[in-house]
Amino acid sequence: MVKTNDDNLSLVIHKKGDLRLEQTPIPTNLGPNDVLCKTHSCGICGTDIHYWVHGFMSSFVVKEPLILGHEVSALVDQVGSNVTHLKPGDRVAIEPALPCRMCHHCKEGMYNHCPVSNTQVKGSPQFDGMLTRYFEHPADFCFKLPDNVSWEEGAMVEPLAVAVHAVRRVNLTLGQTVLVCGAGTMGMMCLAAAKAHGASRVVMTDINEFRLKVAKELGADQTIHIDLKSFNVETYVAKVKEALGGQGANVTFECTGNEGSTKVAIYATNNGGKVALVGLGPLEVSAPLVNASLREVDIIGVCRFRNCYPMAIYLLEKGLVNLKPLVTHKYPLERSLDAFNKMLEPNNNAIKVLIQCNKDFN
Template identity: 40%
Template sequence: MGKGHEEEEENMAAWLVGINTLKIQPFKLPALGPHDARIRIKAVGICGSDVHYFKKMRNAHNIMKEPMVMGHECAGIIEEVGSEVKNVVPGDRVAIEPGISCWHCDLCKLGRYNLCPNMKFFASPPVHGSLAKQIVHPANLCFKLPDNVSLEEGAMCEPLGVGVHACRRANIGPETNVLIIGAGPIGLVTMLSCRAFGAPRIVIVDVDEHRLSVAKSLGVDETVKVSANIEQDVSEEVEEIQKAMGNRVDLSFDCVGFNKTMTTALSATRAGGKLCLVGMAQTQMTIPFTTAAVREVDVIGIFRYKNTWPLCLEFLRSRKIDVRPLITHRFGFSQKEVEEAFETSARGGNAIKVMFNL
């Protein structure tokens, strides 16, 4: 009892306590349940949603009302398991799925647990995140890493899962020519996923030259640089995109989520094609749906992921996907470094994925 209690007292986490204000403070762990694991966290990535909370204390409809532990892209080492746990043992390196669904509602029963209305998701208020020395989490959401997959790559399963889920929802295969709008972290993992799913031609569009050059280095077929002016008419850009695509856009992913990007994607997609909205920059959009309807372009959306960790880990193990080039910045777990890491991620620039090594 004594030892566990001492460890609990020592556990520290990065708390967001106000706008642009992070503090490393004690984080008391809950008791270990029979189906839980206690995990020593080793790698945590910063996501766009973390930056929204850091800068505005809110992300879309989620508003932070009290201090919260940050982080949800994570991997670590199992320290202790509950009496009923069979899938992992102490010492196992694991990637961690950050959302706990209820498993009782209709959506959970249908297998669409990512849409569970009772979801408890790391660092989504009021649930604390995983940027901590240790956490307690259901063991069935801990996935053992293959020997050749690093803890950092394990943490990258979270953003990669979004790309994999998008590909599944959109039925990407060897006959799908894909357009991706946005070459940020999610656009890039979507691109890597499309390739792993067999897409023969992928073109990526962005406003930033550096991000397009990263996409080029990751093996995209072609890049198109567009204007950052969100009021601009998109017809000329659409023409350029269609030319780069060989005039056949079977499927578009909007990994940004603005009026302009959705309008561009809808206009570029061929009749009878599909558009998948992945990015959520704007909560409301005004887009020309009628032109999509008369051309029978199917519009679908995705939210997070479901059952993606095993496939992500297989892609990483087999090197069908290599996420390592996306990790551009690394920080330790001191007060100064935590602040610096969030500022680096918020600035954007050359930063793609900012990673903590604990």
Template identity: 40%
Template sequence: MASTHPEINRALVLHPGGAFNYQDIPIPTIESDRDVLVRIVATGLCGSDIHYWQHGKLGRYEVTQPLILGHESSGVVVATGSNADGLKPGDHVAVEPGISCNVCSYCRSGRYNLCRSMRFAATPPVDGTLCTFYRVPAQCCFKLPENISLRDGALVEPLAVAVHACRLGGDLQDRAVVIFGAGPVGLLCCAVAAAFGASKVVAVDVVEERLSVARQYGATHTCRMQDVEGAESMKNLVGLDADTGADVVLDASGAQPCLTCGIEVLAPGGTFVQVGLGKPAMEFPIGMVCDKEIVFKGSFRYGPGDYKLAIGLLGSKRVDVDGLVTHTFTFSKAQEAFQNVVSRNGIKSVIFGPE
């Protein structure tokens, strides 16, 4: 199904060494009956974007050629193939930025986030979404209800990360959940845990300003790491059972002290979910893991159903993200957005545009 659109695809391009420039690149064409062409309207900035800009690499992925960043995006459908799951020009959508192979054992078993052939936006050498037009398969486009703005549609991606992490934590109904790290993903984990029925949601961070807003996103208690001397002190401060502790711990910080304290504060038989990434290797209290017989899980992006559930939580207002986006930038000021994130101003920065 064809649609008319301006014949310019403006992109913000990162070059090896950290320099940005704007370029006009070819507009993607509809190549499959399931292809969807989206005009990008809003893009949130993620820590991985900042890593590639400042350090040129993240894990095993390195910026060795020009790369378009951005993967937390929403937009408007401008063209589709003939078999695009009912999508049509004008639909507002959240874009899932990973395209899996759909045929490997991981994809076929419902764990496509582990697909070794995954093409994930803004992960070298795959270009991201900070451009005018972006093409994805229909299964990567999720229609937004009318009560979800395109700005909030850009938050579906990090919200899906939080949904996936909380689902890994198991049944959270009437459970005590401790979440380390009160950045965007940590705050969204608080909101999802509360929506999933947790009776106690404890947000832990070192920055008072972040904790001051955590209660808006579902936290029943907050704790500054520097105000406690260890797990027992933390339990006492936030009212956790002294003999057991938290039923579930989510670490969205990736910091060594949080990993250690999180395992200490976890109840025997509890579940620990590692959400945030820090140093590639850290000290690990394996003796305590065995002694408590806890379940330790890694969390990687999101999987089947996570995007749909994230949109459902937003649409029903069971998760309210008002106030999470504290800074917005036009596309021409995109580099200022990157610097704003580095300066740790506010919570979430979103770039609107191009156009």
């Protein structure tokens, strides 16, 4: 089962600040329930940048060399002997966190809380990711892409699935008003998913004018530019309420993890509303919990996703979300260091930077 062409260029992080392109072995001895995949596109995520710049992300610490990459679309190259729902040549989106399938979380369907899945997130320590030419993956965590969903969209199924999960966590219903704090990839995905689920009016905040312009293209009804120099919570809460006709939002997706933004998120949510904490910042932030409690604002956690890929792919297939404006840059795998450096440039006008991992695709 060794490929005749044994090029398996991969982007490997060795330690903080040390990213290298190097050859790694193409997986052999495919398990009966696994598939060998040829990576098409891989999105760079904030967590990848965090590993590179800081060497860790929350409790995940890079201790040994690790192939990065977890937002992937790929071509099925070979299938294991038990695999019936996929065949070589199928296009798939990859769900990157692999649970044990045995623990009580898994058995209750909450496999995103499986302790094993926290140690088996492709591209997170210490589990090799998919910024590589070839990788193997369990077949049931590979989701077939319809013909009208592009490779680029396929690589964005992973972050879109987070937004689908967030929308489900808050039980967003038809006609509700929404505040999205932060117009990076996650904020954009929450905007798109909220609109697709019937949100009536979505207001977005960000410090970057370019991102807010793209948010409008994606359907944001109103955007609020945050000026960090003169930032104060009260002013921005008032601006959000003004944009929503004098009321707080029914549902807020906090997608920055920033303390000031988290405060705005809580104060700008209506009594009885919900705040989903989608963005990850410092492990502890100060937040107005008494205010939230007295106004019965529910604060809701969001951890990756579970059973959300089919819905995310459906939204793309039916044109219920338009993620195409989010792809601002594309690089071949050979230039992935340039891609990572682009993400660090100030005013880079980058939202989703994709790396194309093989040359011989259509």
